Amino acid sequence: MTARHTQFFIGGAWVEPVEARRIPIVNPATEEVLYEIAIGGAADVDRAVAAARAAWPAYAATPRDERIALFSRIMDIYAKRMREIGAAISDEMGAPLGFAERVQAGAGLGHFKTTQEVLATYAFEERIGNAMLVRESIGVAGMITPWNWPMNQIACKVAPALAAGAAMVLKPSEFTPTSAIILAEVLDEAGVPAGIFNLVHGLGPEVGAALAGHPGLDMISFTGSTRAGIDVAVRAAPTIKRVTQELGGKSANIILDDADFEKAVAGGARHCFANSGQSCNAPTRMLVPAGRMAEAAEIAAGVADSLKVGDPRETGVDLGPVVNRAQWEKIQRLIESGIAEGATVAAGGAGRPQGLNKGFYVRPTVFAGVLPDMTIAREEIFGPVLSILAYANEDDAVRIANDTPYGLAAYVSSGDIARARRVAVRLRAGNVALNGAMGERRAPFGGMKQSGNGREWGRFGLEEYLEVKAISGWGA
Numbered sequence: 435m436t437a438r439h440t441q442f443f444i445g446g447a448w449v450e451p452v453e454a455r456r457i458p459i460v461n462p463a464t465e466e467v468l469y470e471i472a473i474g475g476a477a478d479v480d481r482a483v484a485a486a487r488a489a490w491p492a493y494a495a496t497p498r499d500e501r502i503a504l505f506s507r508i509m510d511i512y513a514k515r516m517r518e519i520g521a522a523i524s525d526e527m528g529a530p531l532g533f534a535e536r537v538q539a540g541a542g543l544g545h546f547k548t549t550q551e552v553l554a555t556y557a558f559e560e561r562i563g564n565a566m567l568v569r570e571s572i573g574v575a576g577m578i579t580p581w582n583w584p585m586n587q588i589a590c591k592v593a594p595a596l597a598a599g600a601a602m603v604l605k606p607s608e609f610t611p612t613s614a615i616i617l618a619e620v621l622d623e624a625g626v627p628a629g630i631f632n633l634v635h636g637l638g639p640e641v642g643a644a645l646a647g648h649p650g651l652d653m654i655s656f657t658g659s660t661r662a663g664i665d666v667a668v669r670a671a672p673t674i675k676r677v678t679q680e681l682g683g684k685s686a687n688i689i690l691d692d693a694d695f696e697k698a699v700a701g702g703a704r705h706c707f708a709n710s711g712q713s714c715n716a717p718t719r720m721l722v723p724a725g726r727m728a729e730a731a732e733i734a735a736g737v738a739d740s741l742k743v744g745d746p747r748e749t750g751v752d753l754g755p756v757v758n759r760a761q762w763e764k765i766q767r768l769i770e771s772g773i774a775e776g777a778t779v780a781a782g783g784a785g786r787p788q789g790l791n792k793g794f795y796v797r798p799t800v801f802a803g804v805l806p807d808m809t810i811a812r813e814e815i816f817g818p819v820l821s822i823l824a825y826a827n828e829d830d831a832v833r834i835a836n837d838t839p840y841g842l843a844a845y846v847s848s849g850d851i852a853r854a855r856r857v858a859v860r861l862r863a864g865n866v867a868l869n870g871a872m873g874e875r876r877a878p879f880g881g882m883k884q885s886g887n888g889r890e891w892g893r894f895g896l897e898e899y900l901e902v903k904a905i906s907g908w909g910a
Contacts, residue, residue, distance in 0.1 A: 439611065439903045440472045442635065443618040445485035446628020452477040454657070457608060457637075462528040462755040462794045463745055465518065471611045474636040476644040480605065483650040484572045484600035484631035489629025490842040494571040494599040501597060505550035507624040512543050512817065515616055517584055522612035527581050528754035528794070529709060530746045538781055542585035542617070543893070548594035548875045552893050558900075560684070561708045566908035569900040571599035572676065573652035576645035577637070578666065579614075581607035581657045581757055583818075587680075589891045590879075592621075592631065593829040597900035603632045603651070605641045608706070609757055618788045638662060646670045653678065654757055659814075660840075661883045678888030680714065680896050682814045683842035686835035687717035688857060690828065690848040693816075693869075696731055698847035699730050700718075700869045703737040703820055705845075707798050710753050711818035712761075714885075715843035715865065719804075719811060721831050732801035734820055738798035755794040762794040769799055772810040777801040777821070783804035806834050817887035841882030843867070 440456065442446040447797045456470040462564025492539045512519075519542070529538055533592070560567040575595050579587040588606060606614035618633045634641055642662075645652050646669035653676035656666045660681040687702045689695065702717050722730040746754035769784045779794050782799030796817050804811050804821040811821050825831035836845060844863035848854035851868065857865040862880040865873065873879065877890035888898055 438615045438619075439469055442472065442478060442479075442482070442686060443615075443622070443631070445632070446622065447490075449481075459526060459609070459611065460758065463747075465759075465792055465794070467523060470636050471608065473608065474634045474641050474819065476560045476640070478634045478636070479641055479644040479648060479863040481685065482634050483601040483648055484581065484856055485629040486603055486632055487650055489627055490574055490601040491569070493601060493627050493630050498558075501599070502550060503594075504596070504625060505553065507552070508620060508626075509543060509546050510872055511612065511620045511623050512546065512617075515620060516540065516543065516839055519613050519616050523584055523610060523787055524754070526610040526612060526747045527584065527757045530751045530754050533709075533875040534746070538583060539585055539613075541583065542589035545589035545593045548892055549597050549896065552876075552896055553597040555905070556893065556896060560909070562904075565904045565906045565909060566905045568905060569897070570903060572899050572901050574601045576648065576651045577604045578642050578645060578654070578656045578658065580607040581602065582709065582714070584610040585613045585617070588617060590895060591655050592617070594890075594895040595899045596626065596630070596825060597896055600899045601630045601632075604644060605636055605645060607636055608635060608637055608746055611635050613897065616619055616880055619657045620882070630693060630854075639766060639788055642666070647673065649673050651675055655730075655888075663886065673821055676898075678890075679886035680842075680888075680890060681884060681886040682840055683881065683885050684719060684814050684838045684840045685715055685717050685843040685845065685863070686719045686721055686838070686861070687845040688721045688825075688831045688835055688847070690720060690831070690846065690853065690857070691723045692849040692853070693847040694841045695726065695729065696733055698870070699733040700737050701846075702845065703734040703795075703800070706820045707738065707753060707818040708739060711755050712756060712794065712816055714814075717843070717845045718815065718819065718821060719835070720820060720822045721825050721834055722822060727822065727824050728804055730822050730874070731778070731800060733779040734800045734822060738781035738800050738818075738820075741798050743798065744790065753798065753818060756796055759792070759794060761816065762796065765796050765815055765819065768810055768813060768815045768817075769819060772801050772804070772808065772819075772821070773812075775905070777805075777808060778803045778840065780822075781873070782819075806837055823908050828857065832857060836862045839884040842885035843881075855856065
């Protein structure tokens with residue numbers, strides 16, 4: 435444990451919490467305590483908000499070229515610490531080390547790069563008739579981020595806020611605090627003005643609740659569960675602050691009858707299992723033609739059985755543990771519910787993988803013959819568990835895909851791109867990927883229905899941190 439783990443970053447300095455309280459950070463691969471982290475309360479949030487409010491006006495007035503130069507410095511320093519960031523993510527949430535360094539830490543750098551590109555060309559002023567539209571910084575933002583993609587979710591909030599000229603207070607997940615600490619050091623070294631970025635560790639019901647309801651914040655950006663998102667929105671309502679949320683998902687993956695079936699099924703299964711299934715947009719419901727259920731189950735099971743589950747620090751490991759005991763126990767209960775409700779276990783099942791008696795490891799599991807009303811088809815599992823459902827025809831596939839309270843992501847595979855596009859526009863999801871396409875970081879990311887509101891990434895992420903002012907009678 436370093437001194438940074440027992441301090442908060444407020445007003446450009448590392449400071450002691452108002453009250454000395456700590457919780458242990460457990461390595462999910464070994465179940466051993468790594469160190470302790472300080473947790474704050476409402477008084478710490480008050481200090482951080484006050485620092486942000488004091489610093490914001492001067493920063494909001496900085497010219498575009500200064501912010502662009504600031505981003506260049508941030509990226510240079512961040513790149514030098516990417517391996518350190520990846521190692522922290524791997525230790526704290528269990529992602530395989532190479533994946534954590536390359537993909538998890540790399541995503542953070544990617545968001546800073548994309549946001550800088552947007553900042554260089556974004557039209558902060560626009561004429562409409564005799565009015566001038568001015569897009570200006572929203573003020574001070576509160577940010578609450580999750581543990582599953584810690585740096586990705588922090589960077590896609592912090593980067594656009596900095597670009598917009600906003601100040602901020604971040605509460606990262608209490609399970610993955612170290613990457614946020616490193617980012618605070620990066621931003622400080624790069625010359626982010628004191629008070630613009632503030633970091634307070636803590637628990638959701640304490641620090642998170644204090645941020646959501648704080649009258650000194652102009653917005654709250656939250657990523658996490660739908661249940662917690664509801665609480666954030668309720669607490670934010672009395673102060674009429676802007677609320678943007680990226681919440682849960684139960685994403686459908688429609689494999690049409692003209693798709694390259696083996697490629698689509700295998701790719702969908704690998705995507706579902708990536709990051710040990712701990713991604714809000716994971717394609718966890720695979721929809722296949724009714725007559726090809728057995729074939730799909732065999733292909734997906736082959737993928738599951740081929741994955742090496744083990745110590746994230748070992749070479750060749752595909753999946754590490756899930757983040758903690760509570761998550762592991764939840765996944766086990768849901769696997770057992772799938773068995774009890776009559777789904778067929780094509781691969782995996784309950785318990786740890788063979789030979790792993792310690793650590794929160796889950797067997798990559800494939801359920802076949804899943805019906806739309808089964809628990810595993812409706813609840814977000816957040817583990818390496820794939821449900822395969824049958825559909826009768828294209829209309830039936832769309833109906834099943836949309837029959838969910840969630841609407842974050844969806845996937846369509848077809849040998850005919852025009853057909854894939856026609857299906858995509860019928861799906862009630864904020865993001866749809868065709869034929870295994872990667873997400874475009876310049877495009878908006880966010881959901882419909884109970885998957886949230888607002889958008890992140892690229893230009894759309896920047897605009898969440900801007901207010902629009904119309905000045906009529908501007909003249910020629």
